[in-house]
Amino acid sequence: MTTAAPILEVKGLAKRFAARAGEAQSPLILADLSFQVADQEFLTMVGPSGAGKSTLLNIIAQVDSASDGEIYFRGDLIESTDAAALNPGWNCQIGYVTQDDNLLPWRTLIDNVTLPLKLQGRYDDEAAARVEALLRATNLTGFERYYPHELSGGMRKRASLIRTLAYDPPIILMDEPFGAVDAQTRAQLQQDLLRLWNYGRKTIIFVTHDIGEAIALGDRVLVLSRSPAKVIAQHHVDIARPRDLGNLYKLDGFGDMFEAVRQQIQ
Amino acid sequence: MSIAIARPLPRQRARRRLIPVGRLALGIAVLALWQFGTVTMGAEWLPGPADVLVRIWRITISGQLFHDTAVTFWEAAVGMALGGAAGAILPFALRLSPRLMSALDPFISAAFGLPKLALAPLFILWFGIGVPAKIVFVASIVFFLMFYNGLAGIMSVDPKLVAMLRVAGASGWFVSREVVWNTAKPFLFAGLKIALPRALSGAVVGEFIAADSGLGWYIQNARSLNDTTGVVAGAVIVTVLVVGVNAALKRVQARSLAWRPVARDMTL
Numbered sequence: 001m002t003t004a005a006p007i008l009e010v011k012g013l014a015k016r017f018a019a020r021a022g023e024a025q026s027p028l029i030l031a032d033l034s035f036q037v038a039d040q041e042f043l044t045m046v047g048p049s050g051a052g053k054s055t056l057l058n059i060i061a062q063v064d065s066a067s068d069g070e071i072y073f074r075g076d077l078i079e080s081t082d083a084a085a086l087n088p089g090w091n092c093q094i095g096y097v098t099q100d101d102n103l104l105p106w107r108t109l110i111d112n113v114t115l116p117l118k119l120q121g122r123y124d125d126e127a128a129a130r131v132e133a134l135l136r137a138t139n140l141t142g143f144e145r146y147y148p149h150e151l152s153g154g155m156r157k158r159a160s161l162i163r164t165l166a167y168d169p170p171i172i173l174m175d176e177p178f179g180a181v182d183a184q185t186r187a188q189l190q191q192d193l194l195r196l197w198n199y200g201r202k203t204i205i206f207v208t209h210d211i212g213e214a215i216a217l218g219d220r221v222l223v224l225s226r227s228p229a230k231v232i233a234q235h236h237v238d239i240a241r242p243r244d245l246g247n248l249y250k251l252d253g254f255g256d257m258f259e260a261v262r263q264q265i266q
Numbered sequence: 267m268s269i270a271i272a273r274p275l276p277r278q279r280a281r282r283r284l285i286p287v288g289r290l291a292l293g294i295a296v297l298a299l300w301q302f303g304t305v306t307m308g309a310e311w312l313p314g315p316a317d318v319l320v321r322i323w324r325i326t327i328s329g330q331l332f333h334d335t336a337v338t339f340w341e342a343a344v345g346m347a348l349g350g351a352a353g354a355i356l357p358f359a360l361r362l363s364p365r366l367m368s369a370l371d372p373f374i375s376a377a378f379g380l381p382k383l384a385l386a387p388l389f390i391l392w393f394g395i396g397v398p399a400k401i402v403f404v405a406s407i408v409f410f411l412m413f414y415n416g417l418a419g420i421m422s423v424d425p426k427l428v429a430m431l432r433v434a435g436a437s438g439w440f441v442s443r444e445v446v447w448n449t450a451k452p453f454l455f456a457g458l459k460i461a462l463p464r465a466l467s468g469a470v471v472g473e474f475i476a477a478d479s480g481l482g483w484y485i486q487n488a489r490s491l492n493d494t495t496g497v498v499a500g501a502v503i504v505t506v507l508v509v510g511v512n513a514a515l516k517r518v519q520a521r522s523l524a525w526r527p528v529a530r531d532m533t534l
Contacts, residue, residue, distance in 0.1 A: 058429075061429075061433055062433075063429045063432070063433065088429065088432035088433045089432065089433035089434065089435060091435075092434070092435045094433070095433070095434075096430070096433045098426065098430065100426060102424075102426050102427055102430040104427060104444070104445070104448070105525055105526075105527075106448045106525040106526075107525075115431075115434065116434035116435060119431075119434055119435045119436050119440065120434075120435045147525045149525075149526075149527040163434075164434075167434070
């Protein structure tokens, strides 16, 4: 599955934030972190809370600068240690679904979802049809004219998910996108995500602290250490797709992998 | 899927209809208290509602009410437009340079602390007893109210929304227009809510000091003639003006901030 040339390669990434007053140097958040992602791969990363997972995604999305290391996108060096030279989203090639839904509260659902397409000058009939299909696939049809505060938490999550899927960047980063919803909604959102991903396979880097979620969704699971974060193990998930998340936990090998990852995270 | 907004229940609607009734009752109570004060203190000390109403009717017919109101309103409006706009725009400009903002901060605080009323005689000296002095006076008051509210709005911009838009391909200019402006807007409305009445009362106070027309002049003139009815009538007219301006502001605000949860979900 990972035989294709990597679409994204991270090499020796390190990050420390600016030192605070009275502190010679702030501690390292990421240290010598390296991994590759193949085109169309669903990569999940699991690590303890506070390991620097969000920091890693912020750096890949170029919202934040790295202290050291390199990132290659399709062979081109894109990483920058100079905060002023950051190019967030790398010309809309890297999408980012954040932990909070970050919908603009003064725009309706449909205006939020179509905003990236309009910003990129790509909102044509074809794009409108795709948005329409995504709304239908996530049961949001009929709520287009609602403002975010009028929607439930799960609906806002789905809206923020399809906002990024709608403009179809080659790589999508996901930072615990289902972290703040109840268990039932979460299971539904996971199933929705897998279904959407099966329509048109994207490269996804999905970060979570939930081991079960990481195994259930991913082609490959990377285990991150405590801060300073580095990759300490990887597991290939050989469960056939499309996956039925309801039955997944009963499959052979799931429990063993779960236990192995749990041991490594300790 | 539950939706946060529901149509108000019939009982809630019935209870909401009680509000105008309560308002009317309270208004009658205030008038009664006023009349009670007039009876106990004497009409020279506190002219009664009927006398004041007659006076307002008389100056309405003579055209004086319209003339003086127009002068005061014009001073307040132009002062508000100049000072308010400058105060509202400055934070957006300072946002582009945090260093300039922190360099200017103590000076702006000092200028805010400077009592404008103490400067009013100087404004009269510089700009004469006519309309321009009052415009400057009003502008010097409302400038700071709008400035500090605008600044608070800009400080509360959510950096995560900015990052999200940048990732999705937004330019710096679009981010300013979209996130900064929409975040600051409720704060600017809060500023207007305080600044508009202040602009009117600022114009009136300016006219107290030196003027030959305007509602402040009318009140001051009545005071110098021991015409208490004229004083109260003038005060009532200013109050009505402020209430009217506030009602207009509320309408504009409701329309332009329709997306906000607070304004929609609050029920009594």
